[in-house]
Amino acid sequence: MFQSIHFNAKPRAVTNASKPEVLGKLEQIVGAANILIEPEKVEPYGADAVKEKFPPEAVVFPETTAQVSQILKLANEFTFPVTARGGGVGYTGGAVPVDGGIVVGTDRMNRIVEISPDDLYVVCQPGLTTYALQQAVEKYGLLFPPDPASYKDSYIGGNIAENAGGMRTPKYGVTKHSVLGLEVVTATGEIIRTGGKTVKNVVGFDLVGLICGSEGMLGIITEATLKLLPMPEATATVRASFKTMKAACEVLTKFTPEGLLPMAMEVIDKNCVGAIEQNYAFGLSPDAGAILLVAVDGAKAQVETDARLIEQILKENGGFDVLRSASKADEDKLWDVRRAISPSLMKYGTLKINEDVVVPRSRVPELISKVEEIGRRHDTFVANFGHAGDGNIHVNFLCDRDNADSIARARQCVKETFALSVELGGSISGEHGIGYVKAAYLDMAIDQPTLEVMKGIKRVFDPNGILNPGKMFV
Ligand SMILES: Cc1cc2nc3c(=O)[nH]c(=O)nc-3n(C[C@H](O)[C@H](O)[C@H](O)COP(=O)(O)OP(=O)(O)OC[C@H]3O[C@@H](n4cnc5c(N)ncnc54)[C@H](O)[C@@H]3O)c2cc1C
Structure with missing residues (x-):
């Protein structure tokens, strides 16, 4: 369904005939060495940790903020979908171009711009892995606290866009608690800067908080100023x-x-x-x-x-x-x-559906005993582990990837677990986000008036709906 050329996300858009022109313009923006169009080369950019494939029509690797801006302006002119990609290890298909169009890979925007040990911040581009960033600041005896288990593969831009958590969350919070300032190219190609280099800054709306966790749907993060702490001894x-x-x-x-x-x-x-x-x-x-x-x-x-x-x-x-x-x-x-x-759980099924629901931590025992009951009722093996300190539990349903009935039962378990988490005062995702995988469940966790406000914000940043379509609000 998504294989065809999609340089027409909107009805008023251009036809397939525009593809050569669009590709030519993209090549002019990023240079021939920074664009992939061959099917075998773009294919890996059509999947993330969910492992379902929606190959893009092209992948571009901008090196500067100005190039990102030009790409998004072009996308608005021709109305084709653009999906930002970091390390591509998201668990909800966020970086996957389900509606076709192009992927903007941030791999070549991987510089550390400045480290300030005196003012305890680092300025970096989005395409740096969390691990590389940590290595760099460690030389100054400093710590960047957010530590998703995927830290060797996930990029800073992806972590911010997903507001990733980690083991250290009970003490240090999630990614947004370590972001001081951002440079973002909005979906229309405008370059905006929000926050700054100080912990205190209450001037204007908190757009840093808004961009953190926005799953690449409002803009592309091109630079981040991140808070550092002294490395514990x-x-x-x-x-x-x-x-x-x-x-x-x-x-x-x-x-x-x-x-x-x-x-x-x-x-x-x-x-x-x-x-x-x-x-x-x-x-x-x-x-x-x-x-x-x-x-x-x-x-x-x-x-x-x-x-x-x-x-x-x-x-x-x-x-x-x-x-x-x-x-x-x-x-x-x-x-x-x-x-x-x-690795041990894979003994119980060929497909592991790993959810990341969250409840107030005092409700974790109740969550787990009721999830076990759900598993028993639907004859599905369930195993739970995770971040008990912040109530974010990885509920895993094991099923047989070649057996539709087994998968359907596991999916029913997922739905009931989401409802249970909300009932216990929590929500359907603590750290993996919504993407396309959980989009159908969004209204279980967010009421209609609040959803309308979120959709309104999306329209302000992205009036033509070109940025990461097919995600969250479907
Ligand atoms: C083994 C494993 C362990 C994991 N452990 C954790 C964990 O402990 N905690 C946790 O929170 N998550 C975890 N995850 C999930 C995942 O690693 C995180 O969501 C991570 O933050 C994704 O980063 P990424 O660079 O791979 O982003 P991608 O998957 O490439 O993209 C994720 C989203 O961010 C958007 N995006 C990427 N770059 C930008 C940018 N520059 N500007 C705007 N939007 C952008 C994409 O469009 C997409 O919507 C794990 C995943 C795996 C496979």
Whole structure:
């Protein structure tokens, strides 16, 4: 359905006959070396982590903001769809051109413009991986806190557009909490700058907050000013097993009264524990109904004190097999269990539908027991793990990719899990976003008047609907 030439996103648009002219103009803008049109070369740009394929008609790699602006002006003139792409590891098809048109790859906009250790910010282009950025600022003893598990592949532009989270969210927040300023080319090709180089800045509307999480639908981010912090001297992790998920999650509220703010609190349910143990034989207890990992960071002596206190709290609240890291190598070993989850689960199905619902963290046990019930009712294996500290749980339904009935049952589980998350005071996505994959469920989480405001904002930024069509509002 999406294979045909789509340089006509809107009825008033030009016909296929314009394609050579459009391609010629794109080549003039970015140069012949920065455009791909051969089917085998554009194909990889038609998929992300969802792995469904919608190849674009061309991929361009601008090197400057001015080029991005010219591309978007051309797209408005000829009304063809444009989809921005970062590392292409999104989980909701955000970077996939479902309505055809062109992909704007940000790979060649990968420079660090400025690092200011005195003012604690870095200015960079969007095509840099989170890992490369972290490596660069680490040389100055600084930390860029957002740490999605995809940090080696995902780009800063993609992380901002998805407002990505990570393990360190309980202490440091999500990506938007580390963005000070942005340069964005709106869908009409206007270059706007919002925010700045200071933490405090209340002049005008908070467009930084609006662009964070806008999934490439309002504009293309061409430069970001990001907040940095001093790199903590040390980290430590404590891992414990619990009889039940309820017991594991109840501990989460015991840290604050002791003056503790762990940077990460991750939970793993019994189905994951069973799968990991079968695959890796780490020696996890068969009595483990859940595993909790708690990590702290800060000055070395304080980290040591905090980790001991956490160990004590976990033991006093039903934790068993409690292990506290004494070195970086120890810590890595404790986290191996967490890293082993995804490969271990593939034993239970050839297709893993990984959702990322979020609820207030006190409701996590209820979420998980009700999700298990949903899985049982639809004869679908379900495994839960994730960011218990902020209530963002990866609910995984395993099914058979060659069996339509198995997939349909898993999809029904997803729908009921979304409804459940909203009912528990949460929402349908904590970090992966909506893209095209969850677009049909958006109104389960957002009421109609609010949706209308969002659509109005989209129209202001993108009156011709050329930027990332087929996403979010469908
Ligand atoms: C193994 C794995 C682990 C993951 N772990 C996490 C995790 O811990 N936390 C988390 O939040 N997510 C996680 N994700 C999901 C994904 O990595 C994040 O959503 C990430 O931020 C996507 O970045 P990207 O550069 O790959 O973006 P892409 O997939 O390329 O694009 C994502 C969206 O951003 C838009 N976009 C990209 N660049 C720009 C730009 N310059 N301007 C405007 N819009 C742009 C695209 O149009 C698209 O809508 C994981 C994914 C995988 C495969």
